[in-house]
Amino acid sequence: MTTATTTAPPVLHLAGISHTYSGQRRRTTVLRDVEYTFERGTFYTILGPSGSGKTTLLSLASGLDTPTRGSIAFNGQDLSHLGLGRYRNKHAATIFQQYNLLTYMTALQNVTTAMEITGAKPATGSRKARALQLLGDIGLDKAMATRNVMQLSGGQQQRVAIARALACDVDILFADEPTGNLDEGTAQGIIDTFSDLAHQQDKCVVVVTHSQRLAAQSDRVLNLRKGKLTEQANTP
Amino acid sequence: MNFVKRAGTSLGARKSKTAALLAIFLVICTLLLGGFLLQAAAARQEADAQRAIGVDATVRKEGLTPALADRLGGSALVHRYNAEVAVRAGAQGFAPLTSRVPEPGGTAAGKKDKGALAVNGVRDSDMLLPFSYGSTKLTAGRGITPEDAGRDVAVIEQRLADKNRLKVGDTFRIGSADGKRTSAPKIVGIFQDPAQEPTTWVAPNELPGNTLYVPADTAKKLTSGTATVREVVLRIGSPDQARQLHVEAEHLLGKGGFEFHVNDKAYKDQVLPIQRVGTFAGLLVRVIALAGALILGLIVMLQIRERRCEFGVLLAMGEKKWKLMGQHLVEVAAVALPAVAIAALAGSLGGQAAGEAFLSHQDDEPVSATRAPDSGIAPPAVRVEAADVGKVAGIALGMSLVSTVVPGIGILRLHPRSILTDTE
Incomplete structure (x- = not known):
């Protein structure tokens, strides 16, 4: 007699992914056979020098692009089967380095629009109330929230981008240098939020950064060099 | 329907x-509607003109009877017709005009002539050339x-009428040339x-x-033999x-x-x-529609390229491509629909003047002996009708669709990352 044990599949698995950019003159391979498994409830940081492929890796993992080779699976399901659009809509959110806010909207509208698109519904209250709460949590009061995002500073815009991603209530949160433009206090607040998301809400948080301080507060630190992803030895 | 809400926000912000x-x-x-209105007004005026002026075909034949003439006139091709039965009749109780020049050889002046009047039995005197050309x-x-x-x-x-002090409403008597039949017509007009x-x-x-016009039946009554047209x-x-009428006439x-x-x-x-x-109006409509579609296509294409990043961001959030479009x-x-409404308003206010300027040039032509008969064509009626507005709205929406979808497809076939950043 055998006893079957069921193990939940990893939230995200990168299976031998490679990515090559085809330029006019030459092809540049940015990622080579990257193999890694991301788990729920864990806060990851990816370090690496500029041009090492961090943003490309983030784009592939977040479903913004498809790898030249290899596959990516979410909860054991290949993204090509799940559909990149559905994956981005229901399971993954990205905080871009360039914020990528909708410039004709207010901060509040940016957040509520993301909630409408992803279908995220707060447990209590309206989407607007939830958006105002998220914006308030990261230091944007109602007056700022109702301003057009182009009237906000770079740091404030970054906070709007973070609030927008948090509002989507997804399984995996990707962030590309999310604290780059923030003051120390706000940056720490964001890091704490990421940590809480991972540890209290069982989310997977993947942050690409140059910041050693941020990396030091994450659960696992990954290094990307010359297209190869390795886990730092001293991570638990 | 959040994309509709987004569209409203976007329009308000820009x-x-x-x-x-x-x-x-x-x-x-406005140009499109103007073209359509002009086309419709020209078509209406053309139809009116065809009815009012048309083309006159004259059929002459020995022994053509009024019945045959009526059968020719009954053709579906014929809008109006006139058959002329000419008889001579004598005046009874009034004096016909006589030549002031004595009759050669004698005694004509004052001599009674039973056929002094040229009676023309007609169906429609307005169709007689002297009347239609305006000389009479x-x-x-x-x-x-x-x-x-x-x-x-x-x-x-x-x-x-002057000689006998006759006026409209009076009745006079005429008799057939042989004096056997008489008629007492009432005067309805003097020419x-x-x-x-x-x-x-x-x-x-x-x-x-001494020429007078009566209905064909009256003329027939005064004919001694068989009335011919x-x-x-x-x-x-x-x-x-x-040509078609000629075939029908041959058949008959x-x-x-x-x-x-x-x-x-x-x-x-x-x-x-x-x-x-x-x-010209039809050509104008086609050219404007094409040029408009091209201009709008380019403008919207530029706008879409400008909003590339927005496309990328929305796609990155998993927005469906059809919702972006x-x-x-x-x-x-x-934007197109209010433009159609304003154009319709402008068309109803200024269309009449524009239409008259285009279509009433024939009224300026000098009257001459060789001029065509008075047409009696009413000034062009330029009316903004629901069908014209509908056509403009259809074209405007078509242009919106083409100018949005065609450039949009080029961008939407890319992955969000490619839209947001061309290179790493």
Whole structure:
């Protein structure tokens, strides 16, 4: 007699992914056979020098692009089967380095629009109330929230981008240098939020950064060099 | 439907661009509507002109009876017709005009002539050439119309009326040349024939003043033998229909043995210019639609390229591609539809003046002896009709669709990352 044990599949698995950019003159391979498994409830940081492929890796993992080779699976399901659009809509959110806010909207509208698109519904209250709460949590009061995002500073815009991603209530949160433009206090607040998301809400948080301080507060630190992803030895 | 809400937010936030797009749409829609209105007005005026002027086909045949003439006139191609039965009749109880020149050899002056009057039985006196060309004018009352069939009415010449102090409403008596049959028509109109009395002696019935018009039935009553029709004039819509009418006449009258003349001068003088305006308007509509689609396509394409990043961001959040296109389509359509409404308003206010400027040129032509008959064509009625507005709205929405979807497809086939950043 055998006893079957069921193990939940990893939230995200990168299976031998490679990515090559085809330029006019030459092809540049940015990622080579990257193999890694991301788990729920864990806060990851990816370090690496500029041009090492961090943003490309983030784009592939977040479903913004498809790898030249290899596959990516979410909860054991290949993204090509799940559909990149559905994956981005229901399971993954990205905080871009360039914020990528909708410039004709207010901060509040940016957040509520993301909630409408992803279908995220707060447990209590309206989407607007939830958006105002998220914006308030990261230091944007109602007056700022109702301003057009182009009237906000770079740091404030970054906070709007973070609030927008948090509002989507997804399984995996990707962030590309999310604290780059923030003051120390706000940056720490964001890091704490990421940590809480991972540890209290069982989310997977993947942050690409140059910041050693941020990396030091994450659960696992990954290094990307010359297209190869390795886990730092001293991570638990 | 969050994409509709987004479209509203976007339009509200980009007021100046929205206003610029509205202005462009307004110009295009106004020109389009103008073209359609002109086309419709030209078509209406052309139809009116065809009815009013048309082409006159004249059929002459020995022994052509009024019944055959009526059968020719009953053709579906014929709008109006006139059959002329000419008889001589004598005046009873009033004095016909006589030549002021003595009759050669003698004693004619004052001699009673039982056939002193030239009585023309007609169906529609307005179709007689002297009347339609305006050389002969009614000075009182009206002419003979198809509704007068069976009535004892007459239209007499001014000089005969003056001599006998006859006026509209009076009744006079005429008798057949043999004196056996009489008729007492009531005068419904008096006309003036500019023809002067000949300077040489002519028989009284050849004097212009002794000509009178009565309905064909009255003329037939005064005929001693079988009444024959001198000619039948058939008014048809266009020169193209003349051949078909000829075939019908052949079928009815037999091949050959009849004369068939077509007078299309009036048609060519007045209808062809209207047709040319209609053709020009049609061309204008096509050119504007094409140019408008191109201009709008380029503008919207530039806007879409400008909003590439927005596309990428929304796609990165998992927004469906059709909803992105839907948002842009709603934005462009939300500008196009008010433009159509404003254009319709402008068209209803200024269309009449523009239409008259284009279509009423024939009224400026000088009257001459060779001029086509008075058409009686009403000024062009330029009316903004629901169908015209619908066509403009359809084209405007079509242009919105093409100008949004075509450039949009190029961007949407890319992955969000490619849209947001071309290179790492």
